[in-house]
Structure formats: structure tokens, C-alpha cells
Amino acid sequence: MRDAAEFDAFYSASVQRVLGQLYAMIGNRAEAEDAVAEAYARAWDRWSSVRECDSPEAWVRRVAYRVAVSAWRKTVNRLRAHRRDATGQRVEATSVDHVAVVTALRRIPTEQRRVVVLHHLVGLSVTEIATEVGSNENTVKTRLARGRRALAAHLTEESSPHMDGGRST
Incomplete structure (x- = not known):
């Protein structure tokens, strides 16, 4: 019991x-x-x-x-x-920012997505992530850096139309 x-x-x-x-x-x-x-x-x-x-x-x-x-x-x-x-x-009560982040996360490579989520959403350190994913710390750091760059590019891409009111340039 x-x-x-x-x-x-x-x-x-x-x-x-x-x-x-x-x-x-x-x-x-x-x-x-x-x-x-x-x-x-x-x-x-x-x-x-x-x-x-x-x-x-x-x-x-x-x-x-x-x-x-x-x-x-x-x-x-x-x-x-x-x-x-x-x-x-359709997910109810979801903010535009939440949708943008989830969409951007789907667009980055799986291993980069995994370390970004473990670091930024779960709050694990690089050492803890390396242990969890069975990799070395340098690989985790590389995936994290590349994942951040890729995520930022997708988020910037997605937010561009909103920034100018949706007008095409």
C-alpha cells in the first residue's frame, strides 16, 4: 500500500x-x-x-x-x-505567443528541440541534459546554440507580418 x-x-x-x-x-x-x-x-x-x-x-x-x-x-x-x-x-485559451513558439519548435531538428525544451522549459543544466539524453556536454551546448538560433529565426520569420500590420513589402 x-x-x-x-x-x-x-x-x-x-x-x-x-x-x-x-x-x-x-x-x-x-x-x-x-x-x-x-x-x-x-x-x-x-x-x-x-x-x-x-x-x-x-x-x-x-x-x-x-x-x-x-x-x-x-x-x-x-x-x-x-x-x-x-x-x-484548435487549442482553447492559447496565446498567439504560445502558438508561435510551438510552431517554431516543430520546425527545428528533433535533437535541438529536445535540448531547448529541457533547458528552457524544464530548467535542466547542460550537465543534466547530457546525462538525460546520453550525450556529452559539448554536444548539448552545440545543439542548444543551434536550436536557439533556429528557433529565433523561425520566431522572427513568423512575427514579421505582425510587426508591419500584415502589409507586404
């Missing part, structure tokens, strides 16, 4: 955060929800060892990311269908 209560508390405290982070990383809410659900199921199955990790939340986030990537590799057609579907989805 203690394990179930402990896991329930962990789940309640972290699921929305992990879901938001994974959604930002992969750009598709439905796939993020599926991957996060699978990751938490795996965490429950291994709770006695997962709870001993330095960060059970990082363990779940890493597993969820791997589940999502594995699903992509299994079926490219499904990924395309989900992306088409996600493009037409």
Missing part, C-alpha cells in the same frame, strides 16, 4: 509537467499523451528501482521520449497523419 500511495503522489505531482515537456519536444499532444502514459506504466512496474533514481521524473521523461521515438520509427505514415491532424487542431 505504501508503494501505491507513494507512486500516486509522484504521478500527481509530475504528470502534467512531463506531458507538457514531452509535447514541446515532439510537437504532437496525442503522441505525447500515449508515450507519457506508457512511461508511467513502466515506472509503476519498476517502482522499487525507479524511486531510487536521482530523479524519477527524469527517468519517466527519458522513457516517454524513447517510447515516442520508437513509435516514429515503426510507422512514418502514422507520424505524418498525426502531424496533419495536429496542424488543424
